[in-house]
Amino acid sequence: MHLIIPNWAGVPANIGALATLRSGGVSQGPYDDGNGGGGLNIGAHVEDAPQAVVLNRALLGVLLPASPLWLTQVHGHHVVDAGEVDNVPGAVEADAAIATRPGVVCAIQTADCLPVLFADVNGRVVGAAHAGWRGLQGGVLQNTVARMRASGAGPIVAWLGAAIGPGKFEVGADVLQAFTDTAQAPEAAVGASAEMTPAARMAQTQACFTPIAQRPSKYLADIYQLARIALGQAGVTQIYGGGLCTVTDINCYSYRRDRVTGRMASLIWLK
Template identity: 40%
Template sequence: MAHSKLIPTISGPEQAGLLYFCTTRAGGVSQDERTSLNLGLNTGDDPARVQDNRQRLATFLGSDPVWLAQVHGTDLLDADQEILPPAPREFDAAITTRRDRTLAILTADCLPVVIWDGQAQILGVAHAGWRGLQAGVLERTWQAMATRCPQAQSWQAWIGPAISQDYFEVGQEVFDAYVSKGPELASFFIPGQRPGKWQADLPGIARQRLEQLCPGKMTVHLSGLCTFKQDDLFYSYRRSPLTGRQATIARLNPV
């Protein structure tokens, strides 16, 4: 669904008490390969243009998102605590129960994942590339949420635009890293066109891992959108290292 004519966005099923969406390439001031709403500072773009883009997003939201310095790990920010800018925050996930916190994840092929409970009492976001996904960033995020909100009876998650299996070629080491710990995950890999290569279905792996966390109580929604294929909508590092970053934004609405 679209939330703004100025900043086109993509979201999943509506949830009372929750705002979440992924930005597209449209609505900003960046130029050339990073046209136009590039929100990533470490992309070789003019920092002033990126800051302009971030300000446009903040104006649209009515608040500044909590930006993370993502490092493809599993560390989790407790965004319920006071956050004093500009302290560096090297995290790949964040959770909050506060309704004055806007969480953000930057991606350009990796999985942006939003997790919430059925009553929208707690919210989490995670940046899951193949390394973070394999290392357990989703499990760590949900476990922290379940600890903070033990009364939750059901859970939902949205896996936003990311690279699809058709375009995500990986080596044998990636296949081995997953299958050595979960033999059932072999079904999410198909042989690549080159010897020793595989095509990996990261969204499928993420859904399976999320559903395993609390069987029968976790509903996972897939955007079904591919960052590599849909050049008009999304940035993709696999398509071109000279690219920007879209943001997945999530916030608990006031009640």
């Protein structure tokens, strides 16, 4: 099983975190590891063989203190406390979770969208968020940080997991407009953006979108930079990770590349 262990500074030893890649499980094509071996698909909603998903989750579970809270993700911005809801797979509709008690595992599933893990440097609260473009534009990262702070978090560190890279994330003018509108809204003038004018915030956001030559109204979007802007608005300045493109790296599942594919997991918990 190939894993990513977040490389971030200032995170205390009582916080555990990891992200899965594509290999090390039992799923067969098109959910395999890309080389004919078993894939570690943990998504129960992608038409993989149900027993394969059960076995893959069991393999992952050996590394965890308890069964994760598997959310039904809807590209929104709702945040739950994973320790305060029933841990029934798929029963909780949300795109982010926090935990304040040891042994409660927050989990996010992705195959191009950006997973973001959050750690309180005082070791009291952790969080995980699913940030596709709709969730980013809707404030899922800011909401997760706010929920963590309301639960007693001190300074927060963030880690950006594997996601579709800026050279592959093609979007339309509607996506650019949605982020531009958000950048100009009064509520955007917080955190690192407090001293910026609406025009400056708009320019900062528009710099994340590169026009595609010969394709009018089409852009390449930098989801990592959009996330850094959102985290800055939330007052999070220690940001690690980012840069691993799910589309170009065959070790990752990618919906944009393969359409029918599995899901990776990003998980965090208090020990």
